[in-house]
Amino acid sequence: MTSKLVVKQPAPVMVHQESNQWGSRICDCCDDLPMCCFAFWCLPCFECVTVKKYGECLCLPLVDYLLSPCVPPVTMTTRQSMRQLYGIQGSMCNDCVCATFCRSCVWCQMAREMKERSIQIVLVNKHTKNLA
Template structure:
């Protein structure tokens, strides 16, 4: 008599946080010194790496080089990350930070992704 095995995996969960704030401040470079140095010496390369890790196009941040005075890509990825992780904030704050602290914004987003990244292991089970 054949038996059927049904395996269901719970949905992926993010790390629980007590607050809805960023895990680190905009100028918390001491939390990850190597990444902040990388961002300082080659911000476009660091932004591309971070964008790819976030799931966006690798070269997307390079479009900021052709824009106006507000880096639209940096700002939109920051807004997207705030919404994805449920972080409080405003578009005005995102605009100011992205315009005047671009490298620090990319470092903060990278630290946030590291903190919230929980590897999800998918297991395919079948019975023959």
């Protein structure tokens, strides 16, 4: 008499976190110290790297330095675009104020948001059994 052993493993559960808020506050720059230092010491380079990861032209943020010393249009519209993409609540007025007065913090916040939201799948309930 032979017996069959049927083992069925639990299927992985995909946890997808959607939020209509930023993952971090604008002044949480020190949550990621290497990123914060990079943005502090060389903001134009940091902006170019971040916008490239976002899928735009590498030199796009340099337009801010050439066109407008006061209100940076590329920073403001990139923040607006990211809010639209991720479904984050906010207003164009708030984007304008943040981009004008907290420019490096805005770029750090956007980089942290991309880094946080790029995590695709989280496996939950992974069980291991020895069948010996």
